Each structure stands twice: as C-alpha cells, then as structure tokens.
Amino acid sequence: xxxxxxxxxxxxxxxxxxxxxxxxxxxxxxxxxxxxxxxxxxxxxxxxxxxxxxxxxxxxxxxxxxxxxxxxxxxxxxxxxxxxxxxxxxxxxxxxxxxxxxxxxxxxxxxxxxxxxxxxxxxxxxxxxxxxxxxxxxxxxxxxxxxxxxxxxxxxxxxxxxxxxxxxxxxxxxxxxxxxxxxxxxxxxxxxxxxxxxxxxxxxxxxxxxxxxxxxxxxxxxxxxxxxxxxxxxxxxxxxxxxxxxxxxxxxxxxx
Numbered sequence: 001x002x003x004x005x006x007x008x009x010x011x012x013x014x015x016x017x018x019x020x021x022x023x024x025x026x027x028x029x030x031x032x033x034x035x036x037x038x039x040x041x042x043x044x045x046x047x048x049x050x051x052x053x054x055x056x057x058x059x060x061x062x063x064x065x066x067x068x069x070x071x072x073x074x075x076x077x078x079x080x081x082x083x084x085x086x087x088x089x090x091x092x093x094x095x096x097x098x099x100x101x102x103x104x105x106x107x108x109x110x111x112x113x114x115x116x117x118x119x120x121x122x123x124x125x126x127x128x129x130x131x132x133x134x135x136x137x138x139x140x141x142x143x144x145x146x147x148x149x150x151x152x153x154x155x156x157x158x159x160x161x162x163x164x165x166x167x168x169x170x171x172x173x174x175x176x177x178x179x180x181x182x183x184x185x186x187x188x189x190x191x192x193x194x195x196x197x198x199x200x201x202x203x204x205x206x207x208x209x210x211x212x213x214x215x216x217x218x219x220x221x222x223x224x225x226x227x228x229x230x231x232x233x234x235x236x237x238x239x240x241x242x243x244x245x246x247x248x249x250x251x252x253x254x255x256x
Contacts, residue, residue, distance in 0.1 A: 001133065002140040006091045008041055008069035009146035012171055012211040012231065020071070022215065022237040024049040028062040034238055035066030042068045043234060046085075047075040047096055057088040057127060071148065077103065079110040083119055086111065087126035092146035094173060099155040101162035108168035111145045113138055146170045148213065148232075151201065152178035160201060164208040171211035171232060174201050190221065202228040 011018050020041035023034055026049045034042055044051065044059050051059075056072060063070045069092065072085050077095040085093060095107055109117045121138060123129050129137040147168060151160055152175030163172065176189035176198060185191045189198065198214070205212035206229035213232040216222040222235050 002136045003134060003144045004091075006069075006144040006146050008071070008092055008232075009144065009170055011040070012146070015231070017226070018232040020068075020232060020234045021241075022234055023059070024237055024239045026051045026055050026059075028055070028058040030238060031059040031070075032062040032066075035063045035068045037068070039068045041071050041092075041232065041234075042066075043094065044070055044072045044090075047073055053084050053088060056085060056090070060089045060127070071146075073150075077107050077110070079106075079118055082107070082110040086119065086141075086145065087123050087128050089127040091144055092148065094148040094150060096150040096175065097153060097156070097178075098149040098151060098163060099153060100159050101166050104149055104163045104166040104169055107147060107149065108166060111147050112142045112168070117142070148173050150175045150178075152176075153182045154179075157197070157201060160204060164205065164210055169210055171213050172205045173213035173215075173232075174198055174205075176214060176216075195224070198225070199228045202230055205229070206231070 008018065018040040020043060021034060021039050022043045022045055023031055024045050042063065044056055046056060060070055070090060071092045071094050072090040073094040074081055074085065082093060098104055110119060111117065113119050113121060123137055124132045148171040149163065149169055150173045151157060151163065177187045180189040180191065180194045181187050183194065185194055188194065202212045211231040212229050214225045214230045215234040216225050217236060217240060222233065225233055
C-alpha cells in the first residue's frame with residue numbers, strides 16, 4: 001500500500017482555489033467542529049497557539065474523517081520538528097519566516113527521505129504509516145508531502161524570485177501582518193503601500209509554478225487578495241470567529 005494521495009497538493013497543482021481557516025485553540029474537539037464547516041484546508045497553528053506534538057497529533061486524528069485538509073504551521077523550520085510532524089501524519093507543512101533560497105532548499109530536504117533528503121526513517125512505528133500498515137510509505141511519501149513557505153519580511157521579499165526557483169516547494173504564503181510590521185506599518189496590511197507590495201508578491205508567485213497563499217480576516221481583503229491571484233486563501237481564525245460572534249450576541253441582547 002502506498003502513501004495516501006494529498007488532495008490539497010493535487011488541488012494546488014491543478015489550479016483550484018482552496019478556501020481555508022486558521023485554528024488556534026489547540027484542541028481536538030474544536031478541530032473536529034471546524035472540520036464540519038466545509039473548508040478545503042485548516043491550519044493547525046503551532047507558531048502562535050499552545051500546541052505540542054501530542055495536540056498536533058490529536059487534531060490530525062480529529063480531522064481524519066473530515067473533507068478539510070490539515071496544514072500544520074510550524075513555529076520554526078527545524079528538520080527535527082518537521083520529522084516529528086510528518087511522522088504524526090501531517091502531509092502538508094507551512095514554515096514561517098523563509099528568507100532565502102538556501103533556507104528553502106534545506107526545508108525541501110527536511111521533507112524528503114534520503115538520498116535526496118534528510119528525513120529520519122522511522123515512520124513505520126508512527127501514525128504516518130498507520131503503524132506499519134502502509135507498507136510502501138517510505139517509497140512513496142515524498143511525492144505526497146506538500147511544502148508551503150511563508151514570506152513575511154523585507155529579506156524574504158528580496159529573495160522571493162530565488163525562492164520561487166527552488167524545486168520541491170509547492171506554494172508560497174505571504175504573511176500580511178508580519179510583513180506590514182517589518183515594513184513599518186505595525187500590522188496595517190491594508191495601507192495602500194502594503195497593498196501594492198502584496199499585489200506584486202502574489203503576482204510573482206502566481207506567475208511561477210508555485211501556488212500563492214495569504215490570510216485575510218474581512219471581506220474586503222478576502223476579495224482583494226483573490227483578485228490579486230491568491231489560490232489558497234485563509235478567510236478567518238477560529239478564535240476570532242468565536243470572539244466576534246460572542247461579543248455581537250451579548251451586545252445585541254444587552255442593548256435590548
């Protein structure tokens with residue numbers, strides 16, 4: 001039995017738009033709930049949410065029966081951490097703060113088995129192989145791993161064209177909050193100057209063989225980014241959705 005097909009990677013390759021959402025609760029039950037909503041992809045955020053390898057695994061399990069594909073956003077692009085997440089069953093990883101083609105190449109190597117990569121060969125005892133039942137996993141896994149890189153600094157933008165030349169990278173995600181802060185706009189990604197920078201970056205990604213991604217949390221930005229060429233678009237964050245809904249509900253009923 002070979003490694004299962006990665007439907008998200010296939011969708012990106014065929015040019016399909018993928019609508020997703022961020023998950024920051026770090027809890028399997030909320031992941032399971034989010035998996036019923038119909039998103040194409042859901043981010044298990046390990047950079048800014050209180051996740052560890054066990055909570056990552058539990059959320060992957062919670063989404064296993066869902067049509068939503070789990071994307072694990074790591075805190076850093078360390079080979080040992082990528083290995084753990086892939087062994088836990090993730091097929092798509094999103095790595096923040098990528099600033100050079102050399103860094104991108106090392107991340108590709110971290111996602112692949114030798115001789116072309118550096119991934120440790122121990123998955124037969126892990127969830128990735130369903131504990132040894134996927135007998136041809138090591139021979140077939142590389143082609144189903146999807147690597148997404150975040151470009152979110154001035155250094156990353158300067159290296160974007162070089163990063164886009166790296167074979168094995170499936171998509172490049174623009175981080176609007178970090179990028180706008182790094183450029184002196186303190187998170188204001190809607191500033192006209194930032195919109196120009198983001199539009200240029202998304203256009204360059206779209207013109208390559210990589211998929212372009214970004215996060216937006218309001219309708220105006222969502223449509224603007226789609227018009228700019230975003231292919232995999234995150235349209236919200238679970239914590240914000242709950243907070244906004246709860247605050248709106250209490251405001252409406254306390255005012256009555």
